[in-house]
Amino acid sequence: MLQQAFNGLVGGAFYALLALGLAVIFGMLGVVNFAHGAFYMLGAFGSYVLLDSFGVNFWVALVAVPVVLGLVGALLERLFVRRLAPLDPLYNFLFTFGLALVLQDLVKREYGVQSQPYPRPALLSGTVDLGLFGYPAYQVFVLVFSLVVCAVVWLVLTRTRVGVIVRAATERPELTRALGIDVGRWVTPVFGFGIALAGLAGVLAAPMRAVNPLMGADLIITVFAVVVIGGLGSIFGSVAAGFGIGIVSALGNLYVPALSQTLVFILMAAVLLWRPAGLFGREESLS
Numbered sequence: 001m002l003q004q005a006f007n008g009l010v011g012g013a014f015y016a017l018l019a020l021g022l023a024v025i026f027g028m029l030g031v032v033n034f035a036h037g038a039f040y041m042l043g044a045f046g047s048y049v050l051l052d053s054f055g056v057n058f059w060v061a062l063v064a065v066p067v068v069l070g071l072v073g074a075l076l077e078r079l080f081v082r083r084l085a086p087l088d089p090l091y092n093f094l095f096t097f098g099l100a101l102v103l104q105d106l107v108k109r110e111y112g113v114q115s116q117p118y119p120r121p122a123l124l125s126g127t128v129d130l131g132l133f134g135y136p137a138y139q140v141f142v143l144v145f146s147l148v149v150c151a152v153v154w155l156v157l158t159r160t161r162v163g164v165i166v167r168a169a170t171e172r173p174e175l176t177r178a179l180g181i182d183v184g185r186w187v188t189p190v191f192g193f194g195i196a197l198a199g200l201a202g203v204l205a206a207p208m209r210a211v212n213p214l215m216g217a218d219l220i221i222t223v224f225a226v227v228v229i230g231g232l233g234s235i236f237g238s239v240a241a242g243f244g245i246g247i248v249s250a251l252g253n254l255y256v257p258a259l260s261q262t263l264v265f266i267l268m269a270a271v272l273l274w275r276p277a278g279l280f281g282r283e284e285s286l287s
Helices: 002-029 036-054 058-084 089-111 137-159 161-171 173-178 184-205 217-230 235-255 263-274
Strands: 127-129 134-136
Touching (some): 002 036, 002 137, 002 161, 002 184, 002 217, 036 058, 036 089, 036 184, 058 184, 134 137, 137 161, 137 235, 161 184
Antiparallel strands (some): 127 134
16 A cells, blocks of 8 residues: 555656646636646657657756746747737637647657657666665656655745745736736746646656657646646645645555546545635635
């Protein structure tokens, strides 16, 4: 059971990174970014292409790919998302949905639908003794690295002036504007940052999961459920729900495999019936 729970924490690390990016983007822009899964897929494929075509190793890709995708996300926000923002939110939803399909088909056209192999870095090829059981070193690295990233983002958002402004603009945009802060100037970098987190999760997933054009589509629906459970726009809630849902899914696979594919959505329905704003929704607190 403990080993399966640890598996859930590792899986939850990807949910947490993706949900964190989604929560920041939705909180500030009110945009349901359906292309988030596609950028997760591009993160994995970006690391694969760098290694296969240019011989660039995992450690360089871990930095370079999220930065490039973050810049692409910022450009998309400036050219398209911003222009659609004054309209009905459905327009940006349809745009990001269409963008996800286009990106998936472009990758399919170039690489087909077969999964591409990506080796684990040699430094993390062994196992780590966790006392009660041994565990692959790379999975331990993914968990620790994701926790560190989430902790650093949390510290930046809570301990710096810029972070407090971004956090306030993310979780209370109307109130922040009323206090005289120009929320608009933060929209582009925050959107790019959210996309960069999706790309980072994709790079981390490449050595663990099948690198294929549909890997984001298979994951994004669950991530949306995680964001809803944590509370739309809640940064802390998204991270906490991500790790929590990872553990619930892993234990569900062990004890109730018949419900393994629907357990997350059953939990989401129960949470919404009990607390419609989510566990850490805006009506409860700023955290």
